[in-house]
Amino acid sequence: MPQITAIVATYNRQQYLAEAIAALEAQDRPLDHIVIWDDGSTDGTETFARRLEAGSGGRVRYRRSANGGKSRALNAALAETAGDFVWICDDDDIALPHAAATLEAALTGSRAGLAAGRHDRFRDDPVSGRREMLGTGYWPDLTRGSILRHILEDVFFFQNATLVRREALERVGPFREDLARSIDYEMFVRLAARYPVAICDDILFHQRKHDGARGPRGARHTAAASEAVWLENDRLIFSGFREILPLDLYAAMFDGPNEGLRRRAGLLQRGTVHARRVDWDAAVEDFESAADLCPGTPLTATERAVVIRAMSGKHGTGGAFAAPHGPRLLALRARSVAGRGIAAALGRGAVWRVRESAARGAVGEAARAALFVARAGSQPARDTPIALHERTHLREADYDW
Structure with missing residues (x-):
């Protein structure tokens, strides 16, 4: 025993x-x-x-x-x-x-x-x-x-x-x-x-x-x-984990036939983790890298769900809507088809922040979030036909890095 x-x-x-x-x-x-x-x-x-x-x-x-x-x-x-x-x-x-x-x-x-x-x-x-x-x-x-x-x-x-x-x-x-x-x-x-x-x-x-x-x-x-x-x-x-945890570990959380999309999803997931710590320097870097990976392929539904969560961390959104981060996030729209999807998903996530800030009586915060939502744009008209799913369990080999 x-x-x-x-x-x-x-x-x-x-x-x-x-x-x-x-x-x-x-x-x-x-x-x-x-x-x-x-x-x-x-x-x-x-x-x-x-x-x-x-x-x-x-x-x-x-x-x-x-x-x-x-x-x-x-x-x-x-x-x-x-x-x-x-x-x-x-x-x-x-x-x-x-x-x-x-x-x-x-x-x-x-x-x-x-x-x-x-x-x-x-x-x-x-x-x-x-x-x-x-x-x-x-x-x-x-x-x-x-x-x-x-x-x-x-x-x-x-x-x-x-x-x-x-x-x-x-x-x-x-x-x-x-x-x-x-x-x-x-x-x-x-x-x-x-x-x-x-x-x-x-x-x-x-x-x-x-x-x-x-x-x-x-x-x-x-x-x-x-x-x-x-x-x-x-x-x-988490600044330490950025140096320690390999991107392959984040990519291993996703399953699909396209290696590029799995890696893109891993970048989006790591960016979301840092966004939820209000570390927008790291988050923006990952979102920009993701926009340049399979740039002509729209986000999958799985990827959109990841990015939406970037705006729902318990620490709030910090300077996400102000310079220099806000303009860089909005510039994703013109970077690629993928970037447009990332910006739109961030805007979708920010809708909750508008409501939460308004409920607290934080009028200025609500206004900044609402302006970001309006500028972030809508989702692309079409989804990628390539399947990508989030794993509920990692494989044993994924832990050996």
Whole structure:
């Protein structure tokens, strides 16, 4: 029977840690080890964890280091622990009793490097103490497209609902210690680019929403500032992935008889990934390259769907409609037949931004988006007769790059 080691990195969260650890100890499938790595807490964490360790018969281990951030704590814990499967859990969330057994069953006997499931969210009222369940977070339609494509476009599962093979973690390397946030997301992308992901459709943990400070001591930020920090780190990690992930991996997400169209779809997909990080320099470069590949062939319906998603990222559209990016995107119309289709698909995606901005009362944003929609033009009158489809599963060879 494979061993499961749970790792909990913590910093000044003693008020939440007790409930998080109790949930791990209450798993239907008992965990082989629970490692609590204290990243230099100054509250009651050490006293609580040492008492827990003393009464666990060796199953709970407590380690402490100077404050250096969650990534450093996780890397240190991984270096000191064993076990076939690794379950990294946050110190403020609550695993459901069936979580470990469900994730283990998904990994056992499969080629997957990791298994992941759903979560829902909750908040404890600071005055009444009443627990309010907030429903599930973002979860895409996984019947269309590969898991890799979905995780590149947006994170939708989290560490408490993820069990990873130790050999997979060793292959892709340690957590990045230069990131204030998104360390789990960055790791998920690396893993999903090398291994299939087994998805469990069950809710496996309750994610706590609260207003406490986040990040290591030298880079603490409030919950209110999380969106800006999240965007900054997302852009940072994807600028790195642009150099690491080969275009062939993006092209492998598509199936069809025409190699040129598969590569064009890969460029459009990579451009869309960067657009959703508001990195329009990279996105425009990919869209222009795509317009020059099979330039006389109109976009397929599959390609149009990819480009439309460029405008629907959670970080907004940033400077997409202003100089220098807006004019370059609109200039795609005159570049080629393919370019005309790309511009029209971007305009189609921007229609949603018009509505969303108007609903928020952001009149200026809505006006800029509406002007872009009007100038982007319509779809070409005809589709290409060449078939192109998006894969739901990559081939085993696609992960060997």
